[in-house]
Amino acid sequence: MRRGGGELETEVADRAAPVVLAAADALPDGGTLVVASHGGAIRVTIGRLLGLAPHTWESLGGLSNCCWSVLGEGARGWRLMEHNAGTLPEPVLGDDD
Incomplete structure (x- = not known):
């Protein structure tokens, strides 16, 4: 459903998912990609990637x-490993404890 004249969720996913995939493909082995966006855009992009x-x-x-x-890429495609996380796992890299 088009809300307030904006894009459909599928249109957002059509636009965002290829950008994320291209950036992930450009990562070195073992690299990490961080994507910052609005929650709704992230949700539909995750849905498309999965x-x-x-x-x-x-x-x-x-x-x-x-x-x-957090998504990870495996032999059968993308996998949702964490969703709506708000605390870092222990131990945090860089801690001197």
């Missing part, structure tokens, strides 16, 4: 402010 049908993207839920999701 190969989920657009009518199921809402089931991923939105991202809270200052939270993130």
